[in-house]
Amino acid sequence: MLSSGVCTSTVQLPGKVAVVTGANTGIGKETAKELAQRGARVYLACRDIQKGELVAREIQTMTGNQQVLVRELDLADTKSIRAFAKDFLAEEKHLHILINNAGVMMCPYSKTADGFEMHMGVNHLGHFLLTHLLLEKLKESAPSRVVNVSSLAHHLGRIHFHNLQGEKFYNAGLAYCHSKLANILFTQELARRLKGSGVTTYSVHPGTVNSELVRHSPFMKWMWWLFSFFIKTPKQGAQTSLYCAITEGLEILNGHHFSDCSVAWVSAQARNETIARRLWDVSCDLLGIPMD
Numbered sequence: 001m002l003s004s005g006v007c008t009s010t011v012q013l014p015g016k017v018a019v020v021t022g023a024n025t026g027i028g029k030e031t032a033k034e035l036a037q038r039g040a041r042v043y044l045a046c047r048d049i050q051k052g053e054l055v056a057r058e059i060q061t062m063t064g065n066q067q068v069l070v071r072e073l074d075l076a077d078t079k080s081i082r083a084f085a086k087d088f089l090a091e092e093k094h095l096h097i098l099i100n101n102a103g104v105m106m107c108p109y110s111k112t113a114d115g116f117e118m119h120m121g122v123n124h125l126g127h128f129l130l131t132h133l134l135l136e137k138l139k140e141s142a143p144s145r146v147v148n149v150s151s152l153a154h155h156l157g158r159i160h161f162h163n164l165q166g167e168k169f170y171n172a173g174l175a176y177c178h179s180k181l182a183n184i185l186f187t188q189e190l191a192r193r194l195k196g197s198g199v200t201t202y203s204v205h206p207g208t209v210n211s212e213l214v215r216h217s218p219f220m221k222w223m224w225w226l227f228s229f230f231i232k233t234p235k236q237g238a239q240t241s242l243y244c245a246i247t248e249g250l251e252i253l254n255g256h257h258f259s260d261c262s263v264a265w266v267s268a269q270a271r272n273e274t275i276a277r278r279l280w281d282v283s284c285d286l287l288g289i290p291m292d
């Protein structure tokens with residue numbers, strides 16, 4: 001039950017360009033590998049270039065696809081996000097698939113370079129800015145897709161607009177849940193705004209996956225170790241992201257949430273359009289993006 005959902009699409013991707021954030025390990029690495037296997041040019045957007053280069057070599061060797069490129073992207077620093085986007089836009093004519101996969105979970109209270117709480121800053125605001133900066137390229141390359149890797153954990157999330165940076169109260173587990181709720185709200189609002197553009201977007205719960213995500217919590221690490229046989233491998237965890245990125249005919253499900261390669265139910269908070277619109281405006285404000 002914990003490892004169902006396989007992307008059975010036979011779509012090949014020669015001539016397609018994909019960006020995967022956090023592609024040096026876990027779900028992101030396996031997602032990038034499969035996209036490369038299908039012939040896409042894949043950018044591994046990683047904060048640690050050395051780790052990224054090792055993985056790029058590994059993917060090149062395994063798939064025979066030499067078009068696996070590493071670029072520096074630290075989602076905890078808007079300067080790094082802007083530099084990544086600037087270089088990418090100068091370098092590439094197209095972007096067909098953007099997978100906003102990178103994430104942190106349960107880190108002790110800390111802030112990004114721009115003063116955002118780490119979970120909200122990396123998981124939501126970093127990807128919000130990245131997507132915004134790459135949006136014209138996605139539109140020019142349509143049909144194109146944005147996949148946001150969220151989580152079942154969004155069910156426990158709330159958007160506390162008066163405490164978005166966790167300064168009034170903070171719980172590491174809940175901070176993760178809030179940021180994963182933000183991923184879904186962002187997906188739904190983006191879908192509404194992109195209607196008719198040829199760019200579609202989906203949010204994803206990858207399943208419970210044996211990855212480095214639990215690195216900040218000794219208890220979760222122990223749980224993951226204890227149940228490692230029963231939870232998904234990163235390759236299994238990548239299936240729903242891949243399904244949303246490449247399956248033909250998925251455009252009619254623009255904005256939907258997926259788990260195990262099927263449409264999945266989201267919380268009432270995640271379906272609230274007022275919260276989604278407000279989060280969009282607040283995110284623009286925090287990031288200095290002009291509101292439309």
Ligand SMILES: NC(=O)C1=CN([C@@H]2O[C@H](COP(=O)(O)OP(=O)(O)OC[C@H]3O[C@@H](n4cnc5c(N)ncnc54)[C@H](OP(=O)(O)O)[C@@H]3O)[C@@H](O)[C@H]2O)C=CC1
Nearest residue numbers: 022026027047074075076101102103151208209211212213
């Ligand atoms: N594993 C699970 O059970 C579940 C995972 N998810 C989601 O799946 C996604 C992938 O996680 P998973 O593969 O499990 O976790 P991992 O910890 O294995 O991978 C996370 C990736 O994100 C990168 N990352 C973290 N912070 C930053 C940053 N500031 N800038 C750029 N990259 C960063 C990491 O880089 P580095 O290696 O340098 O730290 C790593 O490449 C996440 O969004 C997570 O929330 C959702 C539900 C369940």
Ligand SMILES: CC1=C(/C=C/C(C)=C/C=C/C(C)=C/C=O)C(C)(C)CCC1
Nearest residue numbers: 150151152153207208223224227230231
């Ligand atoms: C209760 C329990 C489990 C379930 C854990 C779950 C469901 C974790 C979900 C984590 C998420 C959603 C993380 C990231 O977003 C295990 C480990 C399978 C083993 C048996 C006990």
